[in-house]
Amino acid sequence: MAKIPPKKIISPKPFLKKPILKKPILKKPVSKPEPKPVSIADLVKELNSFNVDNYWDLGKFLVDKVMPAARKQGLFEEQVMKMISSHPGAKFPFSVLKQCQQYYAYYPDVKKRPLAEVFYFELATKVNESRKREQYEKMALENKWTISDLRKKIRDDETARRIDERTKYGFDLRERNVWSFDTPDPRFGKPNTKGRIPGQIVANALYFYTNSGDYIVDPFAGSGTTADILDSLPFFSDRRWKMLDMNPADERIIRNNILQMGIPEQSASVDYLFLDPPKDFTFKDSTTDYDVSLEAAKADFVLKFKGIIRECARILKSGGRVSIICEPAFTPSGYIDFPNELINLFKDAGFKQIGKVYLPTHSGESSTKTTQSISDVKGVRMLNSDCRELLTFQKN
Numbered sequence: 328m329a330k331i332p333p334k335k336i337i338s339p340k341p342f343l344k345k346p347i348l349k350k351p352i353l354k355k356p357v358s359k360p361e362p363k364p365v366s367i368a369d370l371v372k373e374l375n376s377f378n379v380d381n382y383w384d385l386g387k388f389l390v391d392k393v394m395p396a397a398r399k400q401g402l403f404e405e406q407v408m409k410m411i412s413s414h415p416g417a418k419f420p421f422s423v424l425k426q427c428q429q430y431y432a433y434y435p436d437v438k439k440r441p442l443a444e445v446f447y448f449e450l451a452t453k454v455n456e457s458r459k460r461e462q463y464e465k466m467a468l469e470n471k472w473t474i475s476d477l478r479k480k481i482r483d484d485e486t487a488r489r490i491d492e493r494t495k496y497g498f499d500l501r502e503r504n505v506w507s508f509d510t511p512d513p514r515f516g517k518p519n520t521k522g523r524i525p526g527q528i529v530a531n532a533l534y535f536y537t538n539s540g541d542y543i544v545d546p547f548a549g550s551g552t553t554a555d556i557l558d559s560l561p562f563f564s565d566r567r568w569k570m571l572d573m574n575p576a577d578e579r580i581i582r583n584n585i586l587q588m589g590i591p592e593q594s595a596s597v598d599y600l601f602l603d604p605p606k607d608f609t610f611k612d613s614t615t616d617y618d619v620s621l622e623a624a625k626a627d628f629v630l631k632f633k634g635i636i637r638e639c640a641r642i643l644k645s646g647g648r649v650s651i652i653c654e655p656a657f658t659p660s661g662y663i664d665f666p667n668e669l670i671n672l673f674k675d676a677g678f679k680q681i682g683k684v685y686l687p688t689h690s691g692e693s694s695t696k697t698t699q700s701i702s703d704v705k706g707v708r709m710l711n712s713d714c715r716e717l718l719t720f721q722k723n
Contacts, residue, residue: 367414371416374388375419382427404428432451442467446474450477497561508527511525516555517550537598538598549576554579585638592642598644598648599648646721678721
Protein backbone atom coordinates (compact mmCIF):
# COMPACT_ATOMS: atom_id res chain seq x y z
CA MET A 328 0.00 0.00 0.00
CA ALA A 329 1.22 3.36 -0.90
CA LYS A 330 1.98 5.75 1.94
CA ILE A 331 -0.21 8.84 2.19
CA PRO A 332 1.99 11.89 2.65
CA PRO A 333 1.26 13.84 5.80
CA LYS A 334 -0.86 16.99 5.38
CA LYS A 335 0.97 20.25 5.39
CA ILE A 336 0.01 22.29 8.33
CA ILE A 337 -0.41 25.85 7.20
CA SER A 338 0.07 28.27 10.03
CA PRO A 339 -2.63 30.91 10.15
CA LYS A 340 -1.76 34.40 9.02
CA PRO A 341 -1.20 36.77 11.84
CA PHE A 342 -4.18 38.98 12.59
CA LEU A 343 -3.47 42.45 11.17
CA LYS A 344 -4.92 45.22 13.21
CA LYS A 345 -6.19 48.20 11.29
CA PRO A 346 -4.29 51.30 12.28
CA ILE A 347 -6.32 53.63 14.34
CA LEU A 348 -6.45 56.98 12.58
CA LYS A 349 -6.27 59.79 15.01
CA LYS A 350 -8.50 62.67 14.21
CA PRO A 351 -6.46 65.83 13.84
CA ILE A 352 -7.06 68.22 16.64
CA LEU A 353 -8.29 71.40 15.12
CA LYS A 354 -6.71 74.33 16.79
CA LYS A 355 -8.96 77.22 17.33
CA PRO A 356 -7.66 80.23 15.42
CA VAL A 357 -6.02 82.58 17.79
CA SER A 358 -7.70 85.89 17.30
CA LYS A 359 -5.26 88.72 17.08
CA PRO A 360 -5.90 91.34 19.66
CA GLU A 361 -7.49 94.43 18.22
CA PRO A 362 -5.03 97.31 18.11
CA LYS A 363 -5.69 99.70 20.88
CA PRO A 364 -6.96 103.05 19.69
CA VAL A 365 -4.35 105.74 19.59
CA SER A 366 -4.77 107.75 22.74
CA ILE A 367 -4.12 111.32 21.73
CA ALA A 368 -4.06 112.42 25.36
CA ASP A 369 -1.30 109.89 26.15
CA LEU A 370 0.70 110.91 23.09
CA VAL A 371 0.42 114.57 24.02
CA LYS A 372 1.59 113.77 27.54
CA GLU A 373 4.66 111.94 26.21
CA LEU A 374 5.43 114.61 23.62
CA ASN A 375 5.19 117.35 26.21
CA SER A 376 7.90 115.60 28.20
CA PHE A 377 10.41 116.36 25.42
CA ASN A 378 12.62 119.40 25.61
CA VAL A 379 11.38 122.11 23.26
CA ASP A 380 14.66 122.29 21.32
CA ASN A 381 15.29 118.51 21.18
CA TYR A 382 13.87 118.19 17.68
CA TRP A 383 15.66 114.99 16.65
CA ASP A 384 14.44 112.96 19.64
CA LEU A 385 10.95 114.33 19.12
CA GLY A 386 11.09 113.29 15.46
CA LYS A 387 12.33 109.81 16.44
CA PHE A 388 9.39 109.41 18.79
CA LEU A 389 6.95 110.45 16.05
CA VAL A 390 8.46 108.16 13.38
CA ASP A 391 9.13 105.10 15.56
CA LYS A 392 6.12 105.12 17.85
CA VAL A 393 3.33 107.45 16.77
CA MET A 394 3.28 106.76 13.02
CA PRO A 395 3.17 102.91 13.22
CA ALA A 396 0.30 103.10 15.70
CA ALA A 397 -1.53 105.51 13.42
CA ARG A 398 -1.05 103.33 10.33
CA LYS A 399 -2.49 100.28 12.14
CA GLN A 400 -5.71 102.22 12.55
CA GLY A 401 -5.75 103.53 8.99
CA LEU A 402 -4.87 107.10 9.91
CA PHE A 403 -2.64 109.35 7.85
CA GLU A 404 0.51 110.73 9.46
CA GLU A 405 -0.48 114.37 9.04
CA GLN A 406 -3.95 113.61 10.37
CA VAL A 407 -2.51 112.27 13.62
CA MET A 408 -0.09 115.18 14.01
CA LYS A 409 -2.93 117.65 13.52
CA MET A 410 -5.00 115.83 16.12
CA ILE A 411 -2.08 115.96 18.55
CA SER A 412 -1.28 119.64 17.97
CA SER A 413 -4.93 120.68 18.39
CA HIS A 414 -5.39 118.68 21.61
CA PRO A 415 -5.80 120.83 24.76
CA GLY A 416 -2.47 121.24 26.52
CA ALA A 417 -0.26 120.30 23.55
CA LYS A 418 2.80 122.54 23.49
CA PHE A 419 3.99 121.68 19.97
CA PRO A 420 2.14 123.18 16.98
CA PHE A 421 1.59 121.12 13.84
CA SER A 422 4.34 122.93 11.92
CA VAL A 423 6.94 121.96 14.55
CA LEU A 424 5.78 118.33 14.63
CA LYS A 425 6.00 118.17 10.84
CA GLN A 426 9.52 119.62 10.88
CA CYS A 427 10.66 117.17 13.56
CA GLN A 428 9.23 114.25 11.62
CA GLN A 429 11.08 115.37 8.45
CA TYR A 430 14.28 115.96 10.41
CA TYR A 431 14.45 112.43 11.81
CA ALA A 432 13.14 110.79 8.60
CA TYR A 433 15.88 112.48 6.49
CA TYR A 434 18.68 112.21 9.05
CA PRO A 435 18.21 109.22 11.41
CA ASP A 436 22.05 109.07 11.59
CA VAL A 437 22.50 112.75 12.38
CA LYS A 438 24.70 112.10 15.41
CA LYS A 439 27.29 110.38 13.18
CA ARG A 440 27.35 113.12 10.55
CA PRO A 441 30.21 115.64 10.33
CA LEU A 442 28.26 118.91 10.67
CA ALA A 443 26.49 120.26 13.73
CA GLU A 444 22.90 119.04 14.12
CA VAL A 445 21.45 122.50 13.47
CA PHE A 446 22.73 122.29 9.86
CA TYR A 447 20.74 119.12 9.22
CA PHE A 448 17.59 120.51 10.80
CA GLU A 449 17.87 123.49 8.42
CA LEU A 450 18.38 121.23 5.41
CA ALA A 451 15.55 118.87 6.38
CA THR A 452 13.01 121.67 6.81
CA LYS A 453 14.05 124.02 3.98
CA VAL A 454 15.23 121.76 1.14
CA ASN A 455 12.91 119.15 -0.38
CA GLU A 456 15.27 117.39 -2.80
CA SER A 457 17.72 114.86 -1.33
CA ARG A 458 20.25 115.65 -4.06
CA LYS A 459 20.22 119.34 -3.13
CA ARG A 460 20.60 118.52 0.56
CA GLU A 461 23.69 116.46 -0.23
CA GLN A 462 25.13 119.32 -2.28
CA TYR A 463 24.60 121.83 0.52
CA GLU A 464 26.17 119.48 3.06
CA LYS A 465 29.24 119.05 0.83
CA MET A 466 29.58 122.81 0.27
CA ALA A 467 29.22 123.53 3.98
CA LEU A 468 32.05 121.11 4.77
CA GLU A 469 34.35 122.30 2.01
CA ASN A 470 33.84 126.01 2.72
CA LYS A 471 33.59 125.68 6.50
CA TRP A 472 30.26 127.48 6.59
CA THR A 473 28.49 128.74 9.65
CA ILE A 474 24.76 128.10 9.94
CA SER A 475 24.19 131.69 8.79
CA ASP A 476 26.17 130.95 5.61
CA LEU A 477 24.01 127.93 4.89
CA ARG A 478 20.77 129.85 5.44
CA LYS A 479 21.95 132.67 3.17
CA LYS A 480 22.90 130.21 0.42
CA ILE A 481 19.48 128.51 0.59
CA ARG A 482 17.72 131.91 0.44
CA ASP A 483 19.87 133.12 -2.45
CA ASP A 484 19.24 129.93 -4.42
CA GLU A 485 15.47 130.24 -3.88
CA THR A 486 15.57 133.86 -5.07
CA ALA A 487 17.58 132.84 -8.14
CA ARG A 488 15.08 130.07 -8.86
CA ARG A 489 12.22 132.56 -8.79
CA ILE A 490 14.12 134.92 -11.09
CA ASP A 491 14.73 132.04 -13.50
CA GLU A 492 11.02 131.22 -13.44
CA ARG A 493 10.14 134.85 -14.08
CA THR A 494 12.54 134.85 -17.02
CA LYS A 495 11.02 131.63 -18.34
CA TYR A 496 7.33 132.42 -17.81
CA GLY A 497 7.35 136.19 -17.35
CA PHE A 498 5.65 136.24 -13.92
CA ASP A 499 5.95 134.90 -10.35
CA LEU A 500 4.76 131.31 -10.53
CA ARG A 501 3.10 129.86 -7.45
CA GLU A 502 3.06 126.08 -7.02
CA ARG A 503 0.93 125.88 -3.87
CA ASN A 504 -2.69 126.86 -3.35
CA VAL A 505 -2.06 130.15 -1.52
CA TRP A 506 -1.26 132.96 -3.96
CA SER A 507 -0.11 135.98 -2.01
CA PHE A 508 1.38 139.04 -3.70
CA ASP A 509 2.32 142.17 -1.77
CA THR A 510 1.85 144.51 -4.74
CA PRO A 511 0.30 144.13 -8.21
CA ASP A 512 2.75 143.74 -11.09
CA PRO A 513 2.73 147.23 -12.71
CA ARG A 514 2.69 145.71 -16.20
CA PHE A 515 -0.79 144.25 -15.77
CA GLY A 516 -3.88 146.45 -15.36
CA LYS A 517 -4.17 150.16 -14.77
CA PRO A 518 -2.97 151.62 -11.44
CA ASN A 519 -5.53 153.00 -8.97
CA THR A 520 -8.40 151.14 -10.64
CA LYS A 521 -11.14 150.14 -8.21
CA GLY A 522 -11.22 146.37 -7.68
CA ARG A 523 -7.92 145.77 -9.48
CA ILE A 524 -6.33 142.47 -8.44
CA PRO A 525 -2.64 141.61 -8.81
CA GLY A 526 -2.10 140.46 -12.38
CA GLN A 527 0.05 137.65 -11.02
CA ILE A 528 -3.18 135.94 -9.89
CA VAL A 529 -4.58 135.95 -13.42
CA ALA A 530 -1.23 134.83 -14.88
CA ASN A 531 -1.07 131.85 -12.51
CA ALA A 532 -4.68 130.91 -13.31
CA LEU A 533 -3.89 131.03 -17.05
CA TYR A 534 -0.78 128.91 -16.47
CA PHE A 535 -2.57 126.16 -14.56
CA TYR A 536 -5.97 126.10 -16.29
CA THR A 537 -5.34 126.91 -19.98
CA ASN A 538 -3.47 125.19 -22.78
CA SER A 539 -1.72 126.20 -25.96
CA GLY A 540 -4.19 127.55 -28.54
CA ASP A 541 -7.07 128.06 -26.08
CA TYR A 542 -9.72 130.72 -26.58
CA ILE A 543 -10.15 132.77 -23.38
CA VAL A 544 -12.99 135.13 -22.42
CA ASP A 545 -13.03 137.57 -19.48
CA PRO A 546 -16.55 139.01 -18.95
CA PHE A 547 -15.42 141.28 -16.05
CA ALA A 548 -12.30 142.67 -17.73
CA GLY A 549 -11.98 145.78 -15.51
CA SER A 550 -8.84 147.66 -16.50
CA GLY A 551 -7.71 144.97 -18.96
CA THR A 552 -5.43 142.93 -16.70
CA THR A 553 -6.09 139.65 -18.54
CA ALA A 554 -5.48 141.25 -21.95
CA ASP A 555 -2.22 142.82 -20.72
CA ILE A 556 -0.94 139.40 -19.64
CA LEU A 557 -1.95 137.61 -22.82
CA ASP A 558 -0.54 140.41 -24.98
CA SER A 559 2.77 140.94 -23.20
CA LEU A 560 3.96 137.50 -22.02
CA PRO A 561 5.44 135.29 -24.76
CA PHE A 562 4.47 132.18 -22.79
CA PHE A 563 0.78 132.90 -23.55
CA SER A 564 1.28 134.33 -27.06
CA ASP A 565 -0.58 131.49 -28.81
CA ARG A 566 -3.83 131.98 -26.87
CA ARG A 567 -6.75 133.95 -28.31
CA TRP A 568 -8.91 136.18 -26.12
CA LYS A 569 -11.91 138.49 -25.78
CA MET A 570 -12.51 141.06 -23.02
CA LEU A 571 -15.95 142.31 -21.93
CA ASP A 572 -17.07 144.79 -19.26
CA MET A 573 -19.95 147.16 -18.41
CA ASN A 574 -17.50 150.08 -18.34
CA PRO A 575 -14.66 149.45 -20.81
CA ALA A 576 -11.31 150.92 -19.74
CA ASP A 577 -9.93 150.99 -23.31
CA GLU A 578 -10.73 150.02 -26.89
CA ARG A 579 -9.71 146.36 -26.39
CA ILE A 580 -12.69 145.78 -24.11
CA ILE A 581 -16.22 145.37 -25.53
CA ARG A 582 -19.08 146.98 -23.62
CA ASN A 583 -21.42 144.32 -22.29
CA ASN A 584 -23.84 143.92 -19.38
CA ILE A 585 -23.62 140.24 -18.48
CA LEU A 586 -26.94 140.24 -16.59
CA GLN A 587 -28.84 141.66 -19.58
CA MET A 588 -26.91 140.27 -22.55
CA GLY A 589 -25.27 137.15 -21.16
CA ILE A 590 -21.89 136.34 -22.72
CA PRO A 591 -22.05 137.02 -26.47
CA GLU A 592 -20.26 133.90 -27.71
CA GLN A 593 -21.38 130.92 -29.74
CA SER A 594 -22.31 127.74 -27.90
CA ALA A 595 -19.42 125.37 -27.14
CA SER A 596 -16.82 127.80 -28.53
CA VAL A 597 -14.78 128.88 -25.47
CA ASP A 598 -11.98 126.97 -23.70
CA TYR A 599 -11.59 129.09 -20.55
CA LEU A 600 -13.53 131.78 -18.69
CA PHE A 601 -12.01 134.02 -16.02
CA LEU A 602 -14.61 135.71 -13.80
CA ASP A 603 -13.68 138.41 -11.30
CA PRO A 604 -17.01 140.11 -10.51
CA PRO A 605 -16.85 143.40 -8.58
CA LYS A 606 -17.54 143.09 -4.87
CA ASP A 607 -20.73 145.16 -5.06
CA PHE A 608 -21.93 142.91 -7.90
CA THR A 609 -21.72 139.92 -5.55
CA PHE A 610 -23.11 141.48 -2.40
CA LYS A 611 -24.54 144.86 -1.45
CA ASP A 612 -21.91 146.54 0.71
CA SER A 613 -22.79 145.88 4.34
CA THR A 614 -20.81 148.95 5.43
CA THR A 615 -23.49 151.21 3.94
CA ASP A 616 -26.54 149.12 4.79
CA TYR A 617 -25.78 147.10 7.88
CA ASP A 618 -29.41 145.98 8.29
CA VAL A 619 -29.39 144.13 4.95
CA SER A 620 -31.39 140.89 5.05
CA LEU A 621 -29.10 137.90 4.68
CA GLU A 622 -31.81 135.81 3.08
CA ALA A 623 -32.50 138.55 0.53
CA ALA A 624 -28.78 138.93 -0.18
CA LYS A 625 -28.38 135.20 -0.69
CA ALA A 626 -31.47 135.02 -2.94
CA ASP A 627 -30.14 137.92 -5.06
CA PHE A 628 -26.74 136.24 -5.34
CA VAL A 629 -28.23 132.89 -6.40
CA LEU A 630 -30.50 134.55 -8.98
CA LYS A 631 -27.60 136.45 -10.59
CA PHE A 632 -25.16 133.57 -10.70
CA LYS A 633 -27.62 130.91 -11.84
CA GLY A 634 -27.97 132.88 -15.06
CA ILE A 635 -24.22 133.47 -15.39
CA ILE A 636 -23.43 129.80 -14.78
CA ARG A 637 -26.00 128.79 -17.41
CA GLU A 638 -24.13 131.02 -19.87
CA CYS A 639 -20.82 129.44 -18.84
CA ALA A 640 -22.27 125.98 -19.49
CA ARG A 641 -23.61 127.11 -22.87
CA ILE A 642 -20.46 128.71 -24.32
CA LEU A 643 -17.78 126.39 -22.87
CA LYS A 644 -16.59 123.41 -24.84
CA SER A 645 -16.82 119.95 -23.32
CA GLY A 646 -13.95 119.88 -20.80
CA GLY A 647 -13.77 123.68 -20.81
CA ARG A 648 -12.92 125.44 -17.57
CA VAL A 649 -14.09 128.46 -15.64
CA SER A 650 -12.40 130.22 -12.72
CA ILE A 651 -14.22 132.66 -10.46
CA ILE A 652 -13.02 134.87 -7.60
CA CYS A 653 -15.32 135.19 -4.62
CA GLU A 654 -15.19 135.79 -0.87
CA PRO A 655 -17.50 135.28 2.10
CA ALA A 656 -19.52 138.17 3.52
CA PHE A 657 -19.57 139.17 7.19
CA THR A 658 -22.34 141.44 8.42
CA PRO A 659 -23.62 142.40 11.88
CA SER A 660 -26.61 140.14 11.28
CA GLY A 661 -24.70 137.06 10.10
CA TYR A 662 -22.35 135.39 7.66
CA ILE A 663 -22.81 134.21 4.07
CA ASP A 664 -20.41 131.63 2.63
CA PHE A 665 -20.61 132.80 -0.99
CA PRO A 666 -17.81 130.47 -2.21
CA ASN A 667 -19.77 127.47 -0.93
CA GLU A 668 -22.94 128.79 -2.60
CA LEU A 669 -21.04 128.97 -5.90
CA ILE A 670 -19.70 125.43 -5.53
CA ASN A 671 -23.26 124.13 -5.13
CA LEU A 672 -24.56 126.16 -8.08
CA PHE A 673 -21.80 124.94 -10.41
CA LYS A 674 -22.30 121.32 -9.34
CA ASP A 675 -26.04 121.63 -9.96
CA ALA A 676 -25.21 122.86 -13.48
CA GLY A 677 -23.12 119.75 -14.24
CA PHE A 678 -19.63 121.08 -13.49
CA LYS A 679 -17.01 119.39 -11.34
CA GLN A 680 -14.68 121.37 -9.12
CA ILE A 681 -11.00 120.99 -10.05
CA GLY A 682 -9.32 123.74 -8.04
CA LYS A 683 -9.45 125.99 -4.99
CA VAL A 684 -6.84 128.68 -4.32
CA TYR A 685 -6.73 131.13 -1.40
CA LEU A 686 -5.97 134.77 -2.22
CA PRO A 687 -5.04 136.70 0.95
CA THR A 688 -5.64 140.44 0.73
CA HIS A 689 -3.16 142.95 2.10
CA SER A 690 -3.42 146.08 4.22
CA GLY A 691 -4.08 148.32 1.26
CA GLU A 692 -7.07 146.23 0.22
CA SER A 693 -8.72 145.66 3.59
CA SER A 694 -11.62 147.65 5.01
CA THR A 695 -10.70 147.78 8.68
CA LYS A 696 -11.71 151.42 9.06
CA THR A 697 -15.20 150.93 7.68
CA THR A 698 -15.70 147.88 9.87
CA GLN A 699 -14.69 149.94 12.88
CA SER A 700 -17.21 152.63 11.94
CA ILE A 701 -20.02 150.04 11.93
CA SER A 702 -18.90 148.90 15.35
CA ASP A 703 -19.04 152.51 16.58
CA VAL A 704 -22.53 153.10 15.16
CA LYS A 705 -24.22 149.84 16.08
CA GLY A 706 -22.11 148.67 19.00
CA VAL A 707 -21.51 145.30 17.33
CA ARG A 708 -18.35 143.24 16.94
CA MET A 709 -17.85 142.04 13.40
CA LEU A 710 -15.17 140.16 11.52
CA ASN A 711 -14.05 141.24 8.08
CA SER A 712 -12.98 139.05 5.15
CA ASP A 713 -9.25 139.13 4.43
CA CYS A 714 -9.08 136.19 2.05
CA ARG A 715 -10.76 135.60 -1.28
CA GLU A 716 -11.01 132.26 -3.05
CA LEU A 717 -10.31 131.36 -6.67
CA LEU A 718 -12.61 128.45 -7.51
CA THR A 719 -12.16 126.53 -10.76
CA PHE A 720 -14.66 124.17 -12.38
CA GLN A 721 -14.66 121.97 -15.47
CA LYS A 722 -17.61 121.29 -17.73
CA ASN A 723 -18.37 117.57 -17.94
